[in-house]
Amino acid sequence: MRNLVSRTRRAVLLAAGLGAAMACGAISAQAQVKEIPIGFVLPLSGGAATIGNQTKQGAEIAAEQINQAGGIRSLGGARLKLIFADSQSKPDVGVAETERLIQRENVPLIVGAYNSAVTFPATEVAERYKVPWVVTGAVKDEITERGFKYVFRPNNKAIYDAREQIDALDLLKKETGKGPKNIGLFYEGTDWGRSHAANIKKLVKERGYAISLDESYPPNQTDLSAQLLKIRSAKPDALIVVAYTPDHILFTRQLAESRLYIPYGVHSVGGGSEDPNFYKAVSPKAVEYMFVQDDFQVDIMRAAKDPAIIDADAKFKAALGYGMNSYGSQGMSNVYIVKDALERAASVDREKLRAALAATDISSGPALVTGYQRIKFDDQGQNTYAHGVISQNLNGERRTIWPVENRLAGVKPVWPLPAPAAR
Incomplete structure (x- = not known):
């Protein structure tokens, strides 16, 4: 009996020690984050490819700006790494790519997917896996009318x-x-x-x-x-x-x-x-x-004063031959919204990121390149200040x-x- 109790105690102590070590390891790993993978599902080929690639360009410019400015400071300067998946404007492909980003790429957050027909089922997948999703472009009303907790839409709904x-x-x-x-x-x-x-x-x-x-x-x-x-x-x-x-x-x-x-x-x-x-x-x-x-006031760029927005417009024009537009500005805004959430969460944990997104309240800076005066989500994840x-x-x-x-x-x-x- 004594041997059984002794073995039990050793097992409990071993388990406790292992748990503590794992916790310390998780904390250590969290503190040593060097690169944060952010998933993007966009139509990079097919009928909406030009739009998807404009969104991609705006997002890449924003990530470059953030990384050059020191990355995510609350995570020791961790850099953003954008991982793009092509939906081809097809719902089944968008769903499969969402699964891949979550399961294989292990992204803590996804942005997408422009087409409402893709975004609607793909966000169901993200909700099931409890992965935060920042909507870009898609306006179907029901996307933020299903009681989901992990879906956030900065832009207009239909x-x-x-x-x-x-x-x-x-x-x-x-x-x-x-x-x-x-x-x-x-x-x-x-x-x-x-x-x-x-x-x-x-x-x-x-x-x-x-x-x-x-x-x-x-x-x-x-x-x-x-x-x-x-x-x-x-x-x-x-x-x-x-x-x-x-x-x-x-x-x-x-x-x-x-x-x-x-x-x-x-x-x-x-x-x-x-x-x-x-x-x-x-x-x-x-x-x-x-x-x-x-969703973007195309004739107001000449009055822009934010250095990040002026820089992004110049880079967008150099890359594509024309200045910032609705889709490029949404891609840029999305990444700055993600940056804001990461800074406040000080974590790549999905639950902490979800909580940070839910508490978003942005009233200045390059996240407002789209022309909104404020980004703040209601309990359904819709930015009611979008216009x-x-x-x-x-x-x-x-x-x-x-x-x-x-x-x-x-x-x-x-x-x-x-x-x-x-x-």
């Missing part, structure tokens, strides 16, 4: 985008005494397009507009002639368009060729119309007077027209639009 478009219509109508009575909807048929269209339909009913066209289409079209005939037949006073870059290029070219007159214009919600590659691919005349809902702007293409430049407070001096919206023959 209802915000839709509300901004209708608010801009209301503002222009109030300023001029003229405006549309009915609105057409033309949108890509995945999660993003359907979510935006559903929100527009809710809002127009409240604001007194009629819906004259409700037309979705499958992505990656080669011809939109049939849909343009439907638009012509419906005669919308204004047309809201939801399209990624390739489809938006095709639609814009074919719309210009058709010389179809939409008196209160095409109102595009981000996507392709935020992409500089879109403007390279279409004639300036084809986009003249087009309205764009954007965008509405711009109009005027004389070859995108100029902010909504909200009024964001208009630069001398900017005057064209409303209603002149007929194609008069342009």
Whole structure:
């Protein structure tokens, strides 16, 4: 009996000692972190590749700035290492890449995935593994409406985008005494397009507009002639368009060729119309007077004062041939949000990072390159201070027209639009 007790005591002491050693080892390992892997799931190939690569560029610039400035100081100067995974804009690929980043790369946090159709299921995987996820770009409302604890979205959700478009219509109508009575909807048929269209339909009913066209289409079209005939037949006073870059290029070219007159214009919600590659691919005349809902005030960079933002704009331009845009700024902002959380957590532990993200309250610095005044998440993980702007293409430049407070001096919206023959 004595031998049994003795053996038991030795086992307990051994286990306690081993546990203490493991704890010390964990603390030591924590203190000796040299590099922090941050996972990114983005569409680096496929239909949204230009957007994914712009986000990637902004993120890489931010990580370089942070590392050159001394890394994560609360972790002894640990450097950020961004690990990119290509979703190809495909939900199944995005889910598989999320699993890989968590299981094989052992990342403590993931950023992604731009496409709502990818982000929605991929964040379910992250939630299951209890890995914090910072959303970039994806706006589907339900992403932050599922009671998840590990998902945080700094940018707009779909209802915000839709509300901004209708608010801009209301503002222009109030300023001029003229405006549309009915609105057409033309949108890509995945999660993003359907979510935006559903929100527009809710809002127009409240604001007194009629819906004259409700037309979705499958992505990656080669011809939109049939849909343009439907638009012509419906005669919308204004047309809201939801399209990624390739489809938006095709639609814009074919719309210009058709010389179809939409008196209160095409109102595009981000996507392709935020992409500089879109403007390279279409004639300036084809986009003249087009309205764009954007998560970044493209005409405000000239007034930027933050040295990190000025530096990032120059590096972005050197790398891609054009200045900072919505997607580059979101990539940059995401990384600075991650830096803020790491500094406060002083840890790469996922639970501590989740708690730090939940307590985020940023009101200055390069994380606000997107144009927000504040980043603070509600109990669902949504930044309720997120907002965008509405711009109009005027004389070859995108100029902010909504909200009024964001208009630069001398900017005057064209409303209603002149007929194609008069342009």
